[in-house]
Amino acid sequence: MSGYSGDLSKTQQLALNEFKSILTKDTLAEEENLLRFLRARSFDVDGAYRQYMATLKWRKDNGIDQLLDKPRPLDKEMKNIMSSGFHSYDKQGRPAYFEYTGRTDVQALIQLPLDQIIRRHVWNCEKQIARMKEISQEIGKNVETMVHIHDMTGASQVLRKALNLFKKLAKLDQEYYPERMGKIFIVNTTWIFPVLWKCAGVFLDSKTRSKCVVLKTGEIKKLLEYFDPESLPKEFGGSCNCEGGCLPPIPKHMRFLSEAPSLTEQYTIGPKETLEKSLECTNDGDSVAWCFTTSKDIKFGVTFKPKPHSGWSDKMNDIPAIWVLDVEPKSENDSPVTGYYTPPCPGICTLVWDNLDSKWSSRTIKFNILVEKEANDSEEENGSNGIKRLSTVTYV
Numbered sequence: 001m002s003g004y005s006g007d008l009s010k011t012q013q014l015a016l017n018e019f020k021s022i023l024t025k026d027t028l029a030e031e032e033n034l035l036r037f038l039r040a041r042s043f044d045v046d047g048a049y050r051q052y053m054a055t056l057k058w059r060k061d062n063g064i065d066q067l068l069d070k071p072r073p074l075d076k077e078m079k080n081i082m083s084s085g086f087h088s089y090d091k092q093g094r095p096a097y098f099e100y101t102g103r104t105d106v107q108a109l110i111q112l113p114l115d116q117i118i119r120r121h122v123w124n125c126e127k128q129i130a131r132m133k134e135i136s137q138e139i140g141k142n143v144e145t146m147v148h149i150h151d152m153t154g155a156s157q158v159l160r161k162a163l164n165l166f167k168k169l170a171k172l173d174q175e176y177y178p179e180r181m182g183k184i185f186i187v188n189t190t191w192i193f194p195v196l197w198k199c200a201g202v203f204l205d206s207k208t209r210s211k212c213v214v215l216k217t218g219e220i221k222k223l224l225e226y227f228d229p230e231s232l233p234k235e236f237g238g239s240c241n242c243e244g245g246c247l248p249p250i251p252k253h254m255r256f257l258s259e260a261p262s263l264t265e266q267y268t269i270g271p272k273e274t275l276e277k278s279l280e281c282t283n284d285g286d287s288v289a290w291c292f293t294t295s296k297d298i299k300f301g302v303t304f305k306p307k308p309h310s311g312w313s314d315k316m317n318d319i320p321a322i323w324v325l326d327v328e329p330k331s332e333n334d335s336p337v338t339g340y341y342t343p344p345c346p347g348i349c350t351l352v353w354d355n356l357d358s359k360w361s362s363r364t365i366k367f368n369i370l371v372e373k374e375a376n377d378s379e380e381e382n383g384s385n386g387i388k389r390l391s392t393v394t395y396v
């Protein structure tokens with residue numbers, strides 16, 4: 001039994017009856033609404049009741065019922081920071097919200113007043129719920145969830161500066177908008193994405209994560225499994241081409257970000273040679289991430305040497321490095337080789353490109369490597385946000 005109206009098991013029905021019986025005339029709402037809170041709490045009536053009452057209080061204290069009567073906060077500022085908008089709905093009638101997340105001016109975003117960003121986010125949620133009601137009427141079927149589409153084109157580790165903000169918004173959704181998210185499509189993901197995703201995993205609950213569909217660059221056509229072509233903007237693989245653009249324009253200074261070179265270093269490895277690049281992970285949870293292209297097939301792998309405890313630094317050289325990834329040949333390919341490794345403890349990770357097997361020819365690799373710090377869970381103010389990049393230690 002799904003726990004939706006009309007599809008309730010006996011225990012679910014009993015929980016719903018009990019939930020209704022403890023609500024007063026003023027707090028009682030439509031069955032669909034109560035069921036969302038019950039589902040979010042696995043039909044634990046006490047938990048659902050507490051969350052429901054907290055939501056009613058939050059809505060009253062913040063005038064949420066009147067929010068859509070007022071203009072959306074920060075519209076003027078956001079025009080120069082990011083492009084996002086509401087556009088049609090998916091095959092199930094769920095209203096869609098599109099966002100060019102990867103081309104957001106994160107530096108400018110985190111300068112905006114937090115209370116206004118939160119209010120804008122709530123305004124968007126309320127707008128989506130209003131659209132659900134309209135669509136329900138239009139298609140004659142109850143729609144109570146929405147879909148989000150995040151285009152990650154151009155995304156870089158700068159996005160991590162906004163993680164604390166995303167975390168706050170996700171928490172708000174989980175508390176006051178339970179069971180409203182139908183699907184989150186994360187499309188056009190680039191090499192940096194696995195690392196960002198790992199950080200986001202820290203604050204997204206497993207339920208939310210299970211609703212995410214990640215589509216790499218080149219896989220965007222898969223959106224058509226969920227959308228009719230005419231309701232999907234052509235930039236997202238559909239056929240819709242609304243006059244004036246399906247979505248607001250991407251801010252000028254962010255528009256060409258995706259074309260900026262991300263492979264910043266280049267090196268030619270001669271025959272019977274290797275190239276090694278070492279990076280230090282100083283804290284538990286730090287990861288080494290890489291992205292490279294090669295002119296011809298080459299072996300690639302990673303070794304790791306743990307850092308000794310304080311007091312035996314002179315013995316560090318006695319600890320042998322171990323292979324954490326097997327050296328495997330990577331052939332010449334248009335799409336870069338990407339990946340990341342999170343060592344079990346602090347230490348030195350060494351990336352190795354091995355051309356020892358080649359007697360005559362050299363290979364040219366272009367690469368970008370970095371250390372991503374473990375997402376900082378503490379509430380830090382703008383400016384630090386747990387982003388502390390390490391300098392690169394290089395041994396060639």
Ligand SMILES: [Zn+2]
Pocket residue numbers: 087232233240241242245246
């Ligand atoms: Zn359109």
